[in-house]
Amino acid sequence: MIAYCGLNCSRCDAYIATREENDSMREVIAGKWSKMYRADINPAQINCDGCKSDGMKFFYCDMCEIRQCCLSKNVDNCAGCDSYICDILAAFIKLAPEAGKALAILRSEK
Ligand code: SF4
Ligand code: SF4
Numbered sequence: 476m477i478a479y480c481g482l483n484c485s486r487c488d489a490y491i492a493t494r495e496e497n498d499s500m501r502e503v504i505a506g507k508w509s510k511m512y513r514a515d516i517n518p519a520q521i522n523c524d525g526c527k528s529d530g531m532k533f534f535y536c537d538m539c540e541i542r543q544c545c546l547s548k549n550v551d552n553c554a555g556c557d558s559y560i561c562d563i564l565a566a567f568i569k570l571a572p573e574a575g576k577a578l579a580i581l582r583s584e585k
Contacts, residue, residue: 477581478526478536479545479552480567481574489523489533541567554581 476484492500501518509516524530550556568575
Protein backbone atom coordinates (compact mmCIF):
# COMPACT_ATOMS: atom_id res chain seq x y z
CA MET A 476 0.00 0.00 0.00
CA ILE A 477 2.04 2.93 -1.32
CA ALA A 478 1.23 6.31 0.18
CA TYR A 479 1.15 9.53 -1.83
CA CYS A 480 4.73 10.24 -0.72
CA GLY A 481 6.05 6.79 -1.65
CA LEU A 482 6.18 5.30 1.85
CA ASN A 483 4.77 1.80 2.17
CA CYS A 484 1.97 2.05 4.74
CA SER A 485 1.65 -1.72 5.07
CA ARG A 486 5.19 -1.82 6.48
CA CYS A 487 4.63 1.13 8.82
CA ASP A 488 4.79 0.34 12.55
CA ALA A 489 1.71 2.47 13.27
CA TYR A 490 -0.28 0.61 10.63
CA ILE A 491 0.84 -2.76 12.01
CA ALA A 492 0.10 -1.77 15.64
CA THR A 493 -3.37 -0.59 14.58
CA ARG A 494 -4.11 -3.80 12.70
CA GLU A 495 -2.91 -5.91 15.62
CA GLU A 496 -4.50 -3.66 18.27
CA ASN A 497 -1.10 -3.91 19.91
CA ASP A 498 -0.86 -1.45 22.83
CA SER A 499 2.69 -2.35 23.83
CA MET A 500 3.83 -1.70 20.27
CA ARG A 501 1.98 1.65 20.39
CA GLU A 502 3.95 2.58 23.54
CA VAL A 503 7.27 1.79 21.86
CA ILE A 504 6.39 3.66 18.65
CA ALA A 505 5.12 6.71 20.56
CA GLY A 506 8.45 6.93 22.41
CA LYS A 507 10.47 6.46 19.23
CA TRP A 508 8.48 8.94 17.15
CA SER A 509 8.39 11.52 19.96
CA LYS A 510 12.17 11.64 19.79
CA MET A 511 12.30 11.45 16.00
CA TYR A 512 9.75 14.23 15.41
CA ARG A 513 10.69 16.18 18.56
CA ALA A 514 7.05 16.14 19.56
CA ASP A 515 4.97 14.80 22.41
CA ILE A 516 3.29 11.81 20.79
CA ASN A 517 1.28 9.55 23.06
CA PRO A 518 0.36 5.90 22.45
CA ALA A 519 -3.33 6.75 21.89
CA GLN A 520 -2.28 8.74 18.82
CA ILE A 521 -0.67 5.68 17.24
CA ASN A 522 -3.66 4.68 15.16
CA CYS A 523 -3.59 4.60 11.39
CA ASP A 524 -5.38 2.67 8.66
CA GLY A 525 -3.04 4.03 5.98
CA CYS A 526 -2.56 7.23 4.04
CA LYS A 527 -5.22 6.50 1.44
CA SER A 528 -7.81 4.87 3.65
CA ASP A 529 -11.03 6.55 4.71
CA GLY A 530 -10.37 5.41 8.26
CA MET A 531 -8.12 6.66 11.04
CA LYS A 532 -4.92 8.43 10.12
CA PHE A 533 -1.92 9.35 12.22
CA PHE A 534 -2.19 13.15 12.58
CA TYR A 535 1.26 13.80 11.11
CA CYS A 536 0.39 11.96 7.90
CA ASP A 537 -3.14 13.35 7.84
CA MET A 538 -1.83 16.92 7.61
CA CYS A 539 1.18 16.00 5.43
CA GLU A 540 1.91 18.62 2.79
CA ILE A 541 2.74 16.00 0.16
CA ARG A 542 -0.52 14.17 0.77
CA GLN A 543 -2.53 17.40 0.48
CA CYS A 544 -0.63 18.34 -2.67
CA CYS A 545 -1.28 14.97 -4.36
CA LEU A 546 -4.96 15.23 -3.45
CA SER A 547 -5.18 18.72 -4.94
CA LYS A 548 -3.49 17.52 -8.13
CA ASN A 549 -5.58 14.37 -8.23
CA VAL A 550 -2.57 12.07 -8.64
CA ASP A 551 -2.13 8.62 -7.07
CA ASN A 552 1.28 9.61 -5.74
CA CYS A 553 4.12 12.00 -6.54
CA ALA A 554 5.36 9.71 -9.32
CA GLY A 555 2.34 10.79 -11.34
CA CYS A 556 2.97 14.49 -10.93
CA ASP A 557 4.27 16.82 -13.66
CA SER A 558 6.41 18.62 -11.05
CA TYR A 559 8.18 15.43 -9.89
CA ILE A 560 10.64 15.90 -8.14
CA CYS A 561 9.64 19.20 -6.54
CA ASP A 562 11.55 20.80 -3.64
CA ILE A 563 9.08 19.53 -1.04
CA LEU A 564 9.43 15.98 -2.27
CA ALA A 565 13.22 16.27 -2.58
CA ALA A 566 13.46 17.36 1.06
CA PHE A 567 11.25 14.47 2.15
CA ILE A 568 13.23 11.91 0.16
CA LYS A 569 16.38 12.98 2.00
CA LEU A 570 14.66 11.90 5.22
CA ALA A 571 13.02 8.82 3.74
CA PRO A 572 15.11 7.50 0.84
CA GLU A 573 13.00 4.34 0.65
CA ALA A 574 10.04 6.50 -0.39
CA GLY A 575 12.14 8.04 -3.15
CA LYS A 576 13.15 4.59 -4.41
CA ALA A 577 9.52 3.43 -4.49
CA LEU A 578 8.48 6.53 -6.43
CA ALA A 579 11.36 6.12 -8.89
CA ILE A 580 10.21 2.55 -9.59
CA LEU A 581 6.63 3.69 -10.09
CA ARG A 582 7.85 6.43 -12.37
CA SER A 583 9.92 4.00 -14.47
CA GLU A 584 6.87 1.77 -14.91
CA LYS A 585 4.83 4.60 -16.40
S1 SF4 B 1 -0.26 7.19 6.68
FE1 SF4 B 1 -0.26 5.90 8.50
S2 SF4 B 1 0.41 3.90 7.81
FE2 SF4 B 1 1.03 5.39 6.26
S3 SF4 B 1 3.11 6.01 6.81
FE3 SF4 B 1 1.68 7.46 7.78
S4 SF4 B 1 1.36 6.63 9.85
FE4 SF4 B 1 2.20 5.00 8.61
S1 SF4 C 1 4.26 19.04 -6.49
FE1 SF4 C 1 5.73 17.76 -5.36
S2 SF4 C 1 4.62 17.13 -3.51
FE2 SF4 C 1 3.10 17.87 -4.96
S3 SF4 C 1 2.41 16.02 -6.04
FE3 SF4 C 1 4.07 16.95 -7.26
S4 SF4 C 1 5.94 15.93 -6.63
FE4 SF4 C 1 4.38 15.53 -5.05
